[in-house]
Each structure stands twice: as structure tokens, then as C-alpha cells.
Amino acid sequence: MLKNQSNSYDRPWNINKRYRFNCSNMNEIQILKYNGGEGGWSKNVDIGTFEGQKVVIQRLRPKPGSGDQDFRLNMFLKNLLMSDQLDHPSLVKVLGYCFRHTKGEAGYEQSSYFGDVSVVYEYGMGLTLNALNLTIAERLNHAADLASLLSYLHYSPLGSLADFDIKPEHFKMVNGKIKLIDLDHMNNVEPTCSLTLSTSHKNFKPCPFNISCQELTEIEMRKEEADELLIKCAELLEYNTGQLAKVKVFGKWHDIPRKQVAYGDAGLSYKFSSTIVPARPWIPFLKEIRDKISEVTKHEFNFVLINRYKDGHDHMGEHRDDEEDLVPGHPIASLSLGQPRDFVFRHADSRGKHAKRKIDSISVELQHGSLLMMNNPTNKFWYHSLPQRKRLMNVRINMTFRKMTQLAKRDISC
Numbered sequence: 001m002l003k004n005q006s007n008s009y010d011r012p013w014n015i016n017k018r019y020r021f022n023c024s025n026m027n028e029i030q031i032l033k034y035n036g037g038e039g040g041w042s043k044n045v046d047i048g049t050f051e052g053q054k055v056v057i058q059r060l061r062p063k064p065g066s067g068d069q070d071f072r073l074n075m076f077l078k079n080l081l082m083s084d085q086l087d088h089p090s091l092v093k094v095l096g097y098c099f100r101h102t103k104g105e106a107g108y109e110q111s112s113y114f115g116d117v118s119v120v121y122e123y124g125m126g127l128t129l130n131a132l133n134l135t136i137a138e139r140l141n142h143a144a145d146l147a148s149l150l151s152y153l154h155y156s157p158l159g160s161l162a163d164f165d166i167k168p169e170h171f172k173m174v175n176g177k178i179k180l181i182d183l184d185h186m187n188n189v190e191p192t193c194s195l196t197l198s199t200s201h202k203n204f205k206p207c208p209f210n211i212s213c214q215e216l217t218e219i220e221m222r223k224e225e226a227d228e229l230l231i232k233c234a235e236l237l238e239y240n241t242g243q244l245a246k247v248k249v250f251g252k253w254h255d256i257p258r259k260q261v262a263y264g265d266a267g268l269s270y271k272f273s274s275t276i277v278p279a280r281p282w283i284p285f286l287k288e289i290r291d292k293i294s295e296v297t298k299h300e301f302n303f304v305l306i307n308r309y310k311d312g313h314d315h316m317g318e319h320r321d322d323e324e325d326l327v328p329g330h331p332i333a334s335l336s337l338g339q340p341r342d343f344v345f346r347h348a349d350s351r352g353k354h355a356k357r358k359i360d361s362i363s364v365e366l367q368h369g370s371l372l373m374m375n376n377p378t379n380k381f382w383y384h385s386l387p388q389r390k391r392l393m394n395v396r397i398n399m400t401f402r403k404m405t406q407l408a409k410r411d412i413s414c
């Protein structure tokens with residue numbers, strides 16, 4: 001069989017050196033068993049051998065005119081790209097591949113179609129779990145391998161991946177090891193963000209939702225300074241009472257489970273969850289903190305909402321600060337003083353019974369004297385809450401510095 005010199009496989013960009021097989025030697029694989037039908041689309045799975053090693057060749061040969069060929073081709077290529085990019089002992093290895101846009105390889109010359117794709121994988125046997133007769137120790141080993149694979153996928157170099165179609169047919173037994181071969185239902189969920197681990201770690205992509213955390217101690221708030229602020233809060237702050245300390249839930253008024261007050265530029269108020277909280281005029285103590293945060297963050301703020309949690313019973317429900325009163329896209333700077341508390345971010349797509357996706361929540365323990373920057377678009381995608389932690393005994397005060405629009409100027413006094 002003469003090789004057609006005009007075939008794409010003779011061009012330099014088609015030489016995939018790190019693989020054992022490419023377009024120029026794939027036809028040296030001796031086919032032992034042709035398998036798979038030639039329908040409107042076909043994914044042939046042939047078994048072959050090369051230098052005594054058994055291999056599997058998957059070929060997709062889209063047939064012009066067949067309706068779903070693009071979809072099949074996409075899935076096939078996705079499987080190849082995923083297998084090419086990922087590397088874990090429980091993933092079946094790619095040994096090579098070839099894309100062709102003309103016919104002409106030995107064994108395939110009967111093809112009249114254009115655009116064949118062939119991929120060579122290491123050989124594995126079909127998995128029939130019951131027939132394996134595994135001991136408990138072997139089962140545990142396989143379970144540990146799979147757990148390690150899931151963990152690898154969660155922190156994969158391609159971001160956080162989840163397989164949405166796990167079934168036994170997608171696994172093969174390769175030399176006594178269970179390996180996943182079908183990766184075309186692998187999808188990218190949010191890359192894992194960590195506020196506490198360095199995002200330069202290879203398993204952590206920089207968080208696309210721009211949740212960033214700066215410790216005030218790093219920007220020169222010493223513990224003594226934070227202690228002093230906490231004492232001054234007790235001396236200088238007053239909290240709202242009466243109707244301003246209530247919230248309407250399903251048509252019924254309840255006391256908010258903490259104390260609250262707002263300070264800000266003249267005339268500003270903040271409308272959220274059925275309440276309008278008017279700003280009291282700035283006092284020098286709060287102005288000083290605001291100016292220091294502006295200096296450090298290079299952002300201006302004209303309003304601060306202060307929440308006081310007497311102990312771990314006090315809390316704040318899940319919400320995202322996305323009200324119309326806030327200047328769109330402006331960051332919210334959240335200063336915490338006193339009792340460290342968990343602050344939990346939950347992605348909008350993963351809330352409720354009918355969640356679209358499963359995305360792990362992110363919990364950050366906000367420390368005494370820390371400044372958490374909620375940058376745009378954090379509050380577009382993520383809800384946050386301060387859940388109850390009943391064993392915690394001490395007071396926590398949180399100040400969220402915000403920028404209000406002129407809309408938030410209302411003719412109400414406090």
C-alpha cells in the first residue's frame with residue numbers, strides 16, 4: 001500500500017512526538033478484531049496488536065449527511081482532548097492519534113468519507129463487577145484509587161472537573177487496575193478557589209469570581225489596634241431599635257438576630273429585605289476607619305453597615321448584597337472585629353432543591369482585625385451568610401463599607 005504523500009499526517013504539525021503512534025505508523029497496528037457497525041455515524045472500536053502489546057483503536061468516521069455527526073465528533077474529540085490533557089493512573093492512557101482529511105491509510109482505504117479521527121488507547125477488558133470476584137482488600141484498593149481519581153479531577157489542571165455520567169461501561173480493567181475510559185461527560189465546574197491556600201499552587205486556579213481576602217494585620221493593623229477598635233465600638237456605637245431592628249419574613253415581622261446600625265453621608269439610606277436603614281451622620285471614629293480602608297484599598301466608601309453579634313447564637317441569613325442602592329460593581333470592604341466566625345459563600349447555581357450544579361461552598365473564618373474584600377462580581381454569583389455557631393461565647397462586630405448611589409438618598413431621618 002503506497003502512502004499518499006499529500007496526506008496531512010506527513011506534515012510536521014501532525015507529529016505528536018510524545019505518543020507511540022501517529023498517522024505514519026498507526027497502520028502498522030495489526031488488527032485482531034474489527035468491531036462496531038458503520039451506521040450514520042460510527043465509532044469503531046477495534047482491537048489490535050503492536051510489537052506484542054494489545055491496543056484499542058477507536059475511530060470516528062463521520063458520514064456526510066448524518067444528522068448528529070457534529071455532536072458525535074465533538075464528543076469524540078472532547079474525549080481525546082480530555083484524555084490527552086489529564087494524567088492519572090486510573091485514567092486509560094492515550095498511546096497516539098491521527099486526524100486525516102483524506103482517505104488513504106492501509107486497512108481504511110475502503111473509506112469514502114472525509115475527516116477520520118483515530119485514537120489508540122491502552123487495552124483494557126470490559127468491567128463486569130460481579131464477575132471479578134474481588135476480595136474485600138481488593139475492593140478497598142479500587143475504591144481508594146477511584147477516590148484518588150475524583151480528587152484529582154476536582155483539582156485538575158483543567159480546573160475542577162466532575163463526571164456527570166459515571167457508569168461501569170465507562171471503565172476498563174487494565175492490568176488489574178480499574179481505569180476510566182469515557183471522559184466525554186466530564187464537565188468543568190467552578191475552579192476551586194481557596195482564600196487560605198496560595199492560588200499559585202498547581203491545583204488551584206485563580207478564582208474567576210474574584211473573591212479576595214486581605215488581612216488587615218498584613219496592612220498594618222496590629223492585634224492591639226484591632227483590640228482598641230473593639231473597645232471603642234462598645235463605647236461609641238449605638239444600635240437601631242424598634243421597627244428598624246425588625247425584618248419581614250413571609251409576611252411576618254421578626255427581630256433581626258443581631259444588632260444593626262448604619263452610618264454614612266448625609267441623606268443616605270439602605271433598602272434591603274423590606275427595611276430601609278437610614279445612615280446616621282459619620283462619627284470621627286468610623287470616619288478614621290473608613291479613610292484608612294480607602295487608603296489601603298484605593299476605593300471610596302460613603303456608607304457603613306454595622307452588625308453586632310453578641311455570641312454564636314446571633315447570625316445573618318444567606319443573601320447577596322446586590323440591591324439597587326449599591327453602586328454596581330463597587331467592592332464591599334468587610335472589617336471583622338472580635339470573635340472569629342465562619343463566613344460561608346454559596347454559589348447561586350448550587351442553591352435549593354433544584355440546584356443546577358453541585359459546587360462546594362467556601363467557608364472562611366473571619367479573624368479579629370481582618371478585612372475581606374468582596375470584589376465585583378462576587379455578589380453576582382455567590383450568596384453569603386454568617387451561620388450560627390452556638391458554642392461561641394464572644395461578641396463580634398462587622399462593618400461593611402459600601403458605596404451607595406444617589407438613589408439611596410431618601411428624605412428620612414433616624
Ligand SMILES: O=C(O)CCC(=O)C(=O)O
Nearest residue numbers: 305307316321386398400
Ligand atoms: O457579619 C458579617 O460578616 C456579614 C455581613 C454582611 O454580609 C452584610 O452586612 O451584608
Ligand SMILES: [Mn+2]
Nearest residue numbers: 319320321384
Ligand atoms: Mn452581606
